[in-house]
Amino acid sequence: MADDETDYLIIGAGAVGLAFADALIDEDPDCHITFVDKHARPGGHWNDAYPFVALHQPSAFYGVNSMAFPSEQIDPHGPNKGLYALASGAEVTAYFERVMNHRLLPSGRVAYHRLSEFRGRDEGGTARIIGVLSGAEHSIAVRRKLVDATFYQTSVPATHTRAFAVAGGVRVTAPGALPDLWKDPSRIPSNFVILGGGKTAMDTGVWLIEAGVDPARIHWVRPRDSWLNNRKYVQPGEDFLGATVESQIAHLNAFAQASDGHDVFEALERGGYMLRLDPDVRPDMYHYAVISEGEIALLRRITQVIRTGRVTAIEPGKLLFGDVAHAVPTDALFIDCTARAVPFSAMENSGPQFRGDTIVLQPVNVPLVTLSAAITAFLEAHYPDDATKNQLARAGPLTDTPETFPYAFMMNMMNRGTWSQTPEIAAWLAQSRLDPTAPTIARMMAAGDPRLAVLAGFRAAVTDAMPAVIRLGMAAKAIHETPRQNDQPAAMK
Template sequence: MADFETDYLIVGAGAVGLAFADTLVDEDPDCHITFVDKHAKPGGHWNDAYGFVALHQPSATYGVNSLEFQTEHIDEHGPNKGLHALASGTEVLAYFEKVMNLKLLPTGRVEYHRLSEYKGRNEAGDARIVSIFSGEETTVKVRRRIVDATYYQTSVPSTHTRNFAVAGGVEVVPPGHLPELWKRTDNLPDHYVILGAGKTAMDTGVWLIEGGVDPDRISWVRPRESWLWNRVYTQPGEDFIERVIDMQIGLLEAASKAGNGDEWMRLLGEQGYYLKIDEDSEPEMFHYATISQGEVDILRRIKNVIRKGRVTSIERGKLIFGEDAVELPDNTLFIDCTATAVPFRARRNDRPVFDGDTITLRPLHIPLVTFSATVAAFLEANFDDDATRNALAQPGPLTDTPATFPYAFMVTMMNRGAWAQNPEISAWLTKSRLDLASPTIAKLVAENSPKLAVLSKFQEAIAENMPHLARLGMQAKQIHEAQV
């Protein structure tokens, strides 16, 4: 006999699991939810992130539907000046604690098992929860579904395993150790090496330069270049809605001119919708990182860029790349930013979002993972069968190259089209805090605003260019599936 019962067992109390639960408790006032999570506090990987981490996207488009961040304002200084604020990691953790402690638990319909692991089901079909510290096992009868909120398997520098060797006497640290340098002012590094080409490495470069490190004392191992979302086109609210829709029109129109995903991204870069750090490069990556032009300008000050592939080992005063090597000062601090935020190859999962006794939270509007989770919760609470739900929730891939990105964009557009045709979902989206455009468009429609002129252009672009997008998307789908 199980120790207790619940309607939904959510595995993972990170951003995705919390976003799902927040919407579900509002849409289904009779349901009971139980969380199980390894961390001591809600927030998932944010508990392990480096101290100066911040959101890539505006705070107003992240988190849960029912609660705003306290810091939702327009930045008036720094590289993000003129754009919506980006919550710091500390603010994100405080926000998620507030969601759990002030929104979910007070309902009396939510339980939270922290520092615990889900160990599958026993022979009776009950879920097994095991305490990390005591090893004590609790069994749970799940009346409806288990919700897997761990699909993204997010990795951060402090928890990942290095894939290169480090000799004795070499100082290699995750970026989270950098704020501790103030304690050793009599023995600061002579040189800094950033290892990795992703957004963590970019954050590290900006942090070092803004902290006063001479860019000439920084080397950056950047095996590949990446396209980056220009943050100015991802802003919520009516002051930015024309830019947001303009980018969507640009994406659609470029699809009609491009022969493949690489050409498509190149066209979009020429129009400023996407940015790159090295203006003379042809980026091979696209991991959905969002950045401001101000941040790009700072990063371009780092001229010592090492392009010899991936590091295989580090010795004192030396970086080794297979048969090649780069000499560096002996007192060099190596900063490991090589963790893959989302391990693309490790997450091949052909299960639909809604599948019998399991819900697997996957991206529906790529890459807005918390928004996707809220949509899944709305579908669970308001539609009667999985066939209908899954028809409205086609999971898309978090692709990682320009060549494969059209696949992800195609799936997003197909889902958005299906939601627009469903009156119930469409009405709910106009009230969704996490939807970048729908609430603003609804407000402008009510006001008969002249800003809506761009919306008719968007509808024309859809009608004219969806066949071209489908062509690119299916081509990209084949490439993506061959890779994973």
């Protein structure tokens, strides 16, 4: 006999699992939910992130449906000036604690097993969990479904396993240790070497420059460059709707004229909607990162960029890239930003979200993972069978290159088109704070706001571009699903 029972057992109490549970307890007032998570607090990888981490985009459409972040305001200074302020990592973890402690647990319909690990379930649906610290075993009978909220497998510098060797006498640290360097002035290095080309590395570069480090003292190992979304066009509310729709129309127009994903991004760059760090290097990576023009200006001050590939080993005064060596100052501090935030290659667990007695939470509006989880909960509560639910929300791919981006864009357009034609889903989206535009448009429609005239151009662009979206999307799908030689874990993100 099981120790406890529940309707839905959610593995993972990070942003995705919390967004699913938050929506489900509203849409299904009779269900009971149990969380199992290895962390000591809700929030998933946010608990392990470096102290200067922040959301890439405004918090207005991040988190859970029922609870807004405490404040939303325009930054009056700094590289994000004129745009909505970004919630810090500390603010995000505090937010998720409020969601659990002030919203979910007080409902009386949610249980939370922190510092616990899911160890599978038997044929009868009873799950086995083990206390991380205690080693104690606990059994939970699952009446309805297991919900896997760990699909994204998010890795951060503090918890990932390095893919390069480090010789004795070499100082390598995670970004999270940088704010503590002041505690031992004798150990402050003369030079810093950033390892990695992703958003963590960019955040680290910005932090070092804003902390007063001369950019000439910063070396940056960047094996791949990335296309970056201009944050100016990823803003909430009525005042920014025109810019948001303008960007969406530009995306559609780019598809209508493009022969592949590279053409799409280059057209978007010409309009200022996409950015890149080095104007002379064509990016071959796209992880949906969002950045401001001010941050780009700071990062371009770092001119010692090393493009030899992925680091295989570090020795005193030397970076090794296989058989190729690159000299660096002997007292340099190496900052490991190589954790892969999301495993973008095709994963074994990808496929339909609804699988009988299991739900595998995946993006259905890439890259809006919390909106995706919330709408999946809505479908679970209101539609009768897996085939219908999977048709209404097709799992989208986490593509990572310009070549494969059209596949994700096509899936987003197909899902959004389905939702707009399904009255119940459209009505739910119009009230969902996690949707970047639907609630804004609903408010403006109710007020008769003339600024909604911009939507006519969007509808026309959709009609004109969809044949090209499908053509490029299907070609990109074939590329995405072809096994690649470099699908093994990358040394650099």
